[in-house]
Amino acid sequence: MRKFFRGFGLAIILFIYVIALFFIAALLIHYTKMPTRWVGIFQDAFVLLGVWLFNRYIAHVPINWWQGRQMWLQLYQALPAIIVVGLLATANLAQIVHLPFSVLMVLYLGYIILVGLTEEYIFRGVLMPLFARSFPKRPLVAVALSSVLFGGLHIMNSTHLSLTYVLPQILFAMAIGTLFASLYARTKNLLLPVILHALTDLSVVVQLLQHPNSSANLNFSSEVSMYVSIFYGTLLIVAIGVASRQLRHVKIQTD
Numbered sequence: 001m002r003k004f005f006r007g008f009g010l011a012i013i014l015f016i017y018v019i020a021l022f023f024i025a026a027l028l029i030h031y032t033k034m035p036t037r038w039v040g041i042f043q044d045a046f047v048l049l050g051v052w053l054f055n056r057y058i059a060h061v062p063i064n065w066w067q068g069r070q071m072w073l074q075l076y077q078a079l080p081a082i083i084v085v086g087l088l089a090t091a092n093l094a095q096i097v098h099l100p101f102s103v104l105m106v107l108y109l110g111y112i113i114l115v116g117l118t119e120e121y122i123f124r125g126v127l128m129p130l131f132a133r134s135f136p137k138r139p140l141v142a143v144a145l146s147s148v149l150f151g152g153l154h155i156m157n158s159t160h161l162s163l164t165y166v167l168p169q170i171l172f173a174m175a176i177g178t179l180f181a182s183l184y185a186r187t188k189n190l191l192l193p194v195i196l197h198a199l200t201d202l203s204v205v206v207q208l209l210q211h212p213n214s215s216a217n218l219n220f221s222s223e224v225s226m227y228v229s230i231f232y233g234t235l236l237i238v239a240i241g242v243a244s245r246q247l248r249h250v251k252i253q254t255d
Contacts, residue, residue, distance in 0.1 A: 007133030007254075008145075010059060014051070014130065015149050018122060021050040022156065037104065041111050048118040051126060061129045062253055063121070067189040074187040078196070080242045081179040084235070085196045092202035099209055108205045115204070116197035123150045123177060124184045124193055132252035139185055139247040144240070147177035164225035165218050171232035175239045176200060182243035185252050 025043040028034075034042060055061055067074070075082075099105065123146050131142035151174035158166045180193035207218070220228060 007130055007135075010133075011127050011130035011145070011149075014054060014059065014122075014127060015153075017054060018047060018051060018153070019156070021047045037107060041107075041114060044111075044114050044118040048114070048121060051118075051122050055126050059126055059130060060255070061126045062255070063125045063190060064184075064188040064253065065190050067187055074189055074192065077186050077246060078183050078192055080239075081176070081183055081193070081196050084176060084179065085199050089199040089202050092206050095206050096202065096209075099206075105205070105209060108208050112201040112204055113194075113198045115201055116194045119150070120180065120184075120190055120194045120197055123147075124181050125190055128181050128185065129252055129254045133254045136251070136254070139250050139252050140182075140240075140244055142252055143178060143181040143185060143243050143247065146181050147174045150174065150177035162219050164220040164222055168220065168225055168228040168232050171229055171236055175232055175236040178236065178239040178243050182246040185250050186246045188253070 022043065025046040028046070029039050029042060055063075096105070127149060128142050128146040131145045132139060135141040151170040154166060154170045154173050157169065161169075176197075180197065183196075184190055184193050
């Protein structure tokens with residue numbers, strides 16, 4: 001029972017706690033009438049602080065922020081994630097460089113770094129090792145469970161986006177989360193998935209700069225949603241295969 005609580009049970013408690021933190025942050029934003037440009041930054045910083053306190057005083061999971069040894073080998077392990085992220089980031093980066101430079105652009109670029117830091121710290125840094133405490137000899141299970149919860153967190157986006165857009169987003173989050181989780185487990189370098197995560201979110205910068213007050217363009221028809229979901233579902237299967245190979249003889253550090 002103690003092993004369950006320190007691992008799987010504590011991971012579920014943390015996930016519920018994270019959702020609660022997001023809603024508390026949303027309430028604070030609403031009642032303080034915070035300017036729109038600061039909303040995302042405040043919310044993620046609030047959640048990051050809350051989870052850091054949770055880990056420091058309750059979970060006690062060691063975080064490996066940086067590992068400088070065998071960097072070329074680490075980049076080789078990161079290659080599958082780099083390919084996926086690169087395909088997405090290239091198109092978004094091309095749009096950003098053609099937008100007029102502004103202080104707001106710098107602010108939003110800083111914001112996506114914070115998003116990457118927050119979500120990687122939560123799901124790869126803390127949640128995955130918590131699951132690994134319950135499945136010490138099955139790292140792929142810990143990776144998969146953390147990625148399922150990472151995808152599940154995106155259900156909250158359905159409060160302001162259509163389900164036809166959110167459902168493929170969940171599958172993509174699970175796929176990219178699987179790649180990021182196995183990469184961290186293999187390299188013991190959380191900075192790699194943090195950077196890749198931030199690059200994945202370059203689309204957020206484009207959205208905030210081009211459509212600051214509307215998300216109406218973030219919508220799929222049912223047919224498009226189905227095709228995109230099939231594509232991301234296939235990507236998820238590939239990601240699981242990649243993770244399975246990367247995690248051979250890997251032990252996730254939990255204490």
